[in-house]
Amino acid sequence: MGFWEYLRSRRELLVFEAWQHASMVFQCVLLALVLGVLIGLLVYRSPRLSALATGASGVLFTVPSLALFGLLITPLGLGVAPSVTALVLYSLLPIVRNTVVGLSGVDRTLVDAARGLGMGRGRVLLRVELPLAWPVILTGARVATQLAMGIGAIAAYVSGPGLGEQIFSGLGRLGGANSVNMTLAGTLGIIVLALLFDACFLLLGRLTTPRGLRV
Template identity: 80%
Template structure:
């Protein structure tokens, strides 16, 4: 059968796997955002600790995805758990780094002015520093999401959820019936998801960033 016939005959399965993939990526990036913000907020005023945090996240990021997923099989088994842990770890670096860069990039005169009118350190962080750093942080989230989209396909190696099953199954039976259709369907749907997520982030950025900062 041709590609369009394959899509039509497998539409329920493909929809389910697309939903799984999107859900996994969203949850992992959300977890990485929470962890990344906590780490970034804890270290951005301390250059030594900031370097250690970004360096550690960078080392994790350099571990080949197949190797990390394979290593996680022993403590976590197969399925969702190793997939979620791996994607969350890989998503940390852009968020941690951009949180630190964004917060350190806030104009010191604005912080001094806020302090001069009697704002507490917590109020300055929540009302001045984080809003000004948010566009940079959101850029890190966008990068993390694109990375997680691609790496999420490799989660099929450990029986993880998502569209990776289409790609791995297709590659595993190259030359057989529908092998190319399976691989192509998984790949194109991941690209489509990546574009949809990025469009959502652009909208979120416009809605959550003041006009003065966007200008």
């Protein structure tokens, strides 16, 4: 069976798995974005805490993905729970780091000027610091999404949802009928999703970044 014929014959399954993959990545990155920004807000004023937060998330990032998925099987079992947990942990590093870098890089004279106008600490954060740091934070989320998109394929190792099932099934029956088609369909599907997500981030950046901060 040729590749295009394989795509036509498995169209509904492939669309369903692509939707699962996209949904999993979106939800995991969104959760990591909320957690990462909160962590960044808590530590960015302290160099020691900032180094600790980025270091801890960096240590998690160095754990091989297959090993982490395997370790999560015992406490969480198979399926969605270990998949989501692993993707959120891997997505934290670029978001935490970029949040700390973005907030720390805000010009202090602007912050002092805002305080001179009578703004409290909360208003300065919401009206000055976060908007100025947002492009850097968004870049972290963009990097995290691309990482999660690829690592999400390995979630099939723990029976997670998504296009990784095509890749693992194809590799598991290498040399058999449609093995190459399955692997190629899963791989190309993830590449297409990654490009679509990246385009969405570019659009989001243009819509949410103040005009004066756009590159």
